[in-house]
Amino acid sequence: MRVLLVEDDEVLGDAVRTYVRRQGHAVDWSMTREASEASLAAAPYDLVLLDLRLPDGNGIDILKQMRSRRDATPVIIMTAHDQVSDRIAGLNAGADDYLVKPVDLGELQARIQAVSRRYGAQPLPEVTIGALKVFVAERRLVAADGTDVSLSSREWAVLDRLIARRHAIVSKGQIEEALYEFGAEVESNTVEVYVSRLRRKLGKDAIETVRGLGYRIV
Template identity: 50%
Template structure:
């Protein structure tokens, strides 16, 4: 997934980014409301991790601005404000969940996964495509019940395609899922990842729709 971390504490932002990247996500960081708004106006994100205390404004105001624009991107609030009234205010402003600092990074990953499932309308613990089973909670792919090792980016690509079976996803959308702002992306990077997925899971696992993009097939 492509995530935006809105956090002005440099050490925390770096730790969160590293943990998310290790889990296969592409992560961008905004250290202020102005930078966050610029990022949100220029790129689509799958989820936002939002600190409420920003140097140039309140995170709740940013959240309200986002929802007033009609942007339904899931938002996980992460803040030191732990009073019940403040949690309620965040949820009423349009947040999907709440983390109180200091928080465990693995709990953060679990909450992000849960939010993503709800926003996708998926409550099932696995996704099936012929003999291929995907277990999003474990980031695990099984082919004929045999676990197949995938790299973080291979998994991220497969997860993005499997989220909406049958829907064509453009190459640009896949690049946005796998790579953050400023990353050097080779022209054939997506093709290379898909080629490796097909070698591991079968040529039919990802279908190429010429001139349009890719969609999930049957392994």
């Protein structure tokens, strides 16, 4: 998934970004309302992790603007505001979930998985495709013909995007969006490299190339 993290606390933001990246997701981190709105206008996201108290405004306003333009991207609010009225306001504004700081990273991952499954951004916890068995939740494990296969975080990101849209063709650009956050260097053959690595590990027929359109899981 590609995640937008909106958080002005440098320590917490760095911890959350590092953790979510380790789960195989690309993370763009914005520390202001202005930067967050620019990111949302520039790229499609699968999830937004939203702080409410920002130096140049309120995160609720970002959420309201998203929903007013029919942007249905899932949003999890992370804030120190722990009053019931604050939670109600956030949920009424269109948030999908609400976490009170300090945030437990394990709980955050569980909430991300739950919201992603709800919106179809990730597959179910366990998916079987031919000889492949993919365990997305918790273990993030792939078994091919009963043998466990070790994947890097970026290999996971590619496979995750293909499985999440396994009934459709996934373009090279969509895979790049899943791989990289802003500022990362994108080589012209990066997607091809990771698809090739996955084929070596999962079987050469596991991923089909649809010439001129993209890739799909077989």
